[in-house]
Amino acid sequence: MSGHVLAIDQGTTSTRAIVFDSGHAPVAVAQQEFAQHYPRSGWVEHEPDDIWRGVLSTCRSALGKAGLDPADLAAIGIANQRETVLIWNRETGRPVHRAIVWQDRRTADMCAALKRAGHEDRVTARTGLLLDPYFSATKVAWLLDNVNGARAAAEAGQLAFGTVDTFLLWRLTGGRVHATDATNASRTLLYDIHAGDWSAEMLDLFRVPAALLPEVKDSADDFGSTDPAVFGASVPVAGIAGDQQAATVGQACFAPGMVKSTYGTGCFAVLNTGPTAVRSRNRLLTTIAYRLDGKTTYALEGAIFVAGAAVQWLRDGLGLIDDAAQSGELADRADPHQDVYLVPAFVGLGAPHWDSDCRGALFGLTRGTGPAEIARAALESVCYQTRDLLDAMHGDMGDDRRTVLRVDGGMVASDWTMQRLADILDSEVDRPTVLETTALGAAYLAGLRRGVYPDPAEFSRSWVLERRFAPAMPAAERTRKYAGWADAVRRTLSAARP
Numbered sequence: 001m002s003g004h005v006l007a008i009d010q011g012t013t014s015t016r017a018i019v020f021d022s023g024h025a026p027v028a029v030a031q032q033e034f035a036q037h038y039p040r041s042g043w044v045e046h047e048p049d050d051i052w053r054g055v056l057s058t059c060r061s062a063l064g065k066a067g068l069d070p071a072d073l074a075a076i077g078i079a080n081q082r083e084t085v086l087i088w089n090r091e092t093g094r095p096v097h098r099a100i101v102w103q104d105r106r107t108a109d110m111c112a113a114l115k116r117a118g119h120e121d122r123v124t125a126r127t128g129l130l131l132d133p134y135f136s137a138t139k140v141a142w143l144l145d146n147v148n149g150a151r152a153a154a155e156a157g158q159l160a161f162g163t164v165d166t167f168l169l170w171r172l173t174g175g176r177v178h179a180t181d182a183t184n185a186s187r188t189l190l191y192d193i194h195a196g197d198w199s200a201e202m203l204d205l206f207r208v209p210a211a212l213l214p215e216v217k218d219s220a221d222d223f224g225s226t227d228p229a230v231f232g233a234s235v236p237v238a239g240i241a242g243d244q245q246a247a248t249v250g251q252a253c254f255a256p257g258m259v260k261s262t263y264g265t266g267c268f269a270v271l272n273t274g275p276t277a278v279r280s281r282n283r284l285l286t287t288i289a290y291r292l293d294g295k296t297t298y299a300l301e302g303a304i305f306v307a308g309a310a311v312q313w314l315r316d317g318l319g320l321i322d323d324a325a326q327s328g329e330l331a332d333r334a335d336p337h338q339d340v341y342l343v344p345a346f347v348g349l350g351a352p353h354w355d356s357d358c359r360g361a362l363f364g365l366t367r368g369t370g371p372a373e374i375a376r377a378a379l380e381s382v383c384y385q386t387r388d389l390l391d392a393m394h395g396d397m398g399d400d401r402r403t404v405l406r407v408d409g410g411m412v413a414s415d416w417t418m419q420r421l422a423d424i425l426d427s428e429v430d431r432p433t434v435l436e437t438t439a440l441g442a443a444y445l446a447g448l449r450r451g452v453y454p455d456p457a458e459f460s461r462s463w464v465l466e467r468r469f470a471p472a473m474p475a476a477e478r479t480r481k482y483a484g485w486a487d488a489v490r491r492t493l494s495a496a497r498p
Contacts, residue, residue, distance in 0.1 A: 003452045006062065006073050006235075007439035008055055010080045010164055011243065012101065012265065015051065017058035018439040019066040024453060024462065026436055030061035037098060042105035045098040048086055051164065052171055059231065070231035076172070077239035077446030079246035079438045080164040082187045085139040087150065087161050087212070093175055096147050096159065099167075100139040103347070107138035108356060119205060126192045126199050128277060128286030130354060134303075136163065137189035137206040144207070154209045161212035163188070165240045172237060174227030179215040182291040183245040191216070193277060193288055196296060219245070219290045220449040239445025241290060243438050244268040244301065248289055250441030251406045251432065252460040254297075259393070259403055261386060262438070263411035265312075266350070267304035269389045272297065273397070282392035283352045290445075292456075300396055302351035302389035306344040306360075308411050310378040313346070320371040328416030331376035339481065340364040341384075341488040342377040352392040355493055363488040379417045383424040384485040390425060404428045404468075408437040415469075423473035424482065433464040 003022025009015070014033040021027050032054045037045040063070060083102035088095045100106070111131045114120070120131045129135055140161055144151040153159050162170065166180045185191040185198075190208060192199040198213055217223065223237040241249060244262060248270045251260040256274035261267060270289065277286050277298040289299035311327050314320045321327055334340075341363040343349075348356035362377065390405070405427060411417055412431050422429040434440055447453030454462075471478075 003447075004066070004068055004073055005443040005447045005452065006059060006076045007443040007446070008059065008076065008078045008168065009243070009436075009439040009442065010051060010055060010078070010168065012081045012103070015054035015058050016439060017055070017062040018436055018443070019062050019068065020440065020443040020447070022452060024440065024444060024447065024459070026434065026440075028062045028066035029436070030058040030065065032058050040106070042108075044101040044104045046084065046101055048095045048099050048167065051099070052168070055168060056230070070233035070235055073235045074452045075236045075238040075446035075450040076226065077442035077444070078165050078168055078237065079241055079243045079442035080168070080184070082163060082184060082242035082244065083134060083136050084164050085136050085143065085161070086164065086167045087140070087143050087154070087159050088167065088170070090158055090160050093170065096150055097143055099164070100143065102134055104139065105133045105356065107133040107142050110138045110141070114205070123189060123202070123205070126194070126202055127189050128186065128193050129189055130283065130285070132354065132356075135187060135189045137202065137208060140208050140212070141206050154212050157211040159212055160214070162214055165242075166214045169223055169237060169240070172226045172230055173224040174229065176227075177224035179217050179223055181217055181219045181221065181240040182288050182296065183219055183242045184240065185216045186288040187242060193286065193298070218292055218294065220292055220445040222449070236450060237446070238449035239442055239447070241442060241445060244270055245289055246441030246445070247408055247438045248272065248299065248441065249444055250437030250439070251408065252456070252463040253406065254456045254460055257403055258406070259390070260406045260408065260437075263307045263382065263407065263409035265307065265309045267307035267382060267386065269302045269386065269393070271300045271393045271397070273299055278396055280392070280396045282395050283354050284389070284392050284396060285351070300393050302392060304382070304385045304389065305347050305350045307382045307385075308409070309346065310342065310344045310381060311411065313344070314375055314378055318374070320375060324410070325413070327375050327379060328414040330372050331379050332416055334372040334376035335368065338364065338366060338369060338373050339484050340369055340373045340377040341485055342374070342381045343488050343492040344378065344381050345492055349489070349493070351389060353489070353493065358492050358495065361488070361492045361495070363491065364484070379414070380420060380424070382411065382417065383421045384482065386421060387424050387482065404430050406430050406432065408432065408435050418469045419472070422469040422471045423478060426471050426478060428471070429469040430465055431467050431469070433466045
């Protein structure tokens with residue numbers, strides 16, 4: 001056994017496998033996209049076997065590039081798209097339906113009915129979450145009610161439920177292990193984040209049989225070993241975390257008050273609150289950041305539904321750019337005297353608004369508005385939304401100090417965007433040398449459990465800054481621009497109301 005760890009980063013649109021060495025540096029990577037299925041408006045599904053084949057292919061490819069045999073690995077770690085739901089037959093291992101993806105909105109009416117019945121307060125008190133189709137429980141209920149025979153089979157103990165990590169673990173171990181970690185469990189609406197166990201009250205509310213549920217383990221734990229038939233050797237699986245929690249670990253945000261923000265298709269900001277589960281007054285989520293040695297560390301989380309997707313819209317929807325990397329160059333040419341705002345509510349607005357009905361809008365258009373101004377508005381919308389999240393977090397914590405924000409994800413490669421982010425936040429933005437922080441977090445958790453990686457304090461000292469962006473925008477300009485954004489959001493939300 002070497003000190004190498006294989007990280008599986010199973011995302012919403014692609015799967016990556018990255019091999020990290022004993023110094024937790026990436027040495028080989030493989031990536032593969034997979035199909036998205038949209039059977040109806042607002043419905044999003046994945047084919048489970050597409051995910052599985054992508055995991056096998058990328059893992060084998062990354063190992064080949066690294067010149068390693070599976071037997072050389074110290075461990076495997078898994079980071080996964082969260083809230084996505086799968087149910088499969090325990091005997092055959094076959095899913096009863098396609099995976100229902102976290103973006104899916106088919107259970108909006110179910111959530112609305114539960115809200116009208118007055119259940120949201122107790123749901124939030126137990127789970128830290130809101131009643132929204134984003135989370136897993138109503139998806140599970142939908143499958144049990146809409147797949148022929150599923151509810152009866154679930155009640156008879158014939159079916160298994162899991163988020164993507166649980167499904168992959170089941171397949172990797174040849175069906176021997178049905179487990180998840182505390183971070184993924186905390187995203188289901190079924191887990192009591194304070195008691196650290198599945199909630200009988202929530203299972204009853206959402207009509208989910210307990211027989212479906214996996215065992216909940218620490219984020220760095222013994223999750224069994226791969227079946228030799230999978231890779232040709234038995235490799236311990238020793239770390240699992242939802243993708244945003246894995247990125248929090250990969251960014252070494254182990255101290256209370258530290259914040260990371262990941263900019264992918266959407267944006268997810270996570271603030272470490274330590275051993276205290278802070279109840280948000282600003283409609284943020286209270287969640288589990290990680291659980292190590294039986295000790296839970298909590299976090300506040302805010303989700304932006306559209307971040308990198310706004311750049312994709314510039315490219316694919318409007319044809320203003322040929323490549324995402326051109327967005328910052330185009331934005332830099334915008335007329336500084338025009339205040340154009342894009343509210344990118346293409347699928348509604350996330351935290352702190354949580355309005356799934358509103359849709360996107362452009363404000364401040366003039367005869368002189370062109371591609372550069374629209375590109376700048378798209379990039380600035382991500383910065384404004386991040387400020388909304390951080391302001392809400394600081395309000396919940398009773399602390400208005402500006403902390404350094406650690407960033408990762410595809411958008412952070414744009415220097416223009418990161419500088420504008422620092423300007424709008426009026427705080428420093430740190431971009432690390434290793435941008436694959438989600439995979440790094442999964443690898444670290446597995447390596448920590450297997451004794452090949454150091455404790456969190458030493459791992460934190462290994463975090464390396466690539467560039468720090470300091471605010472340079474005059475305060476009056478920052479105030480004026482953010483006030484314009486707030487007005488644009490108010491108008492967008494008002495237009496969505498009857």
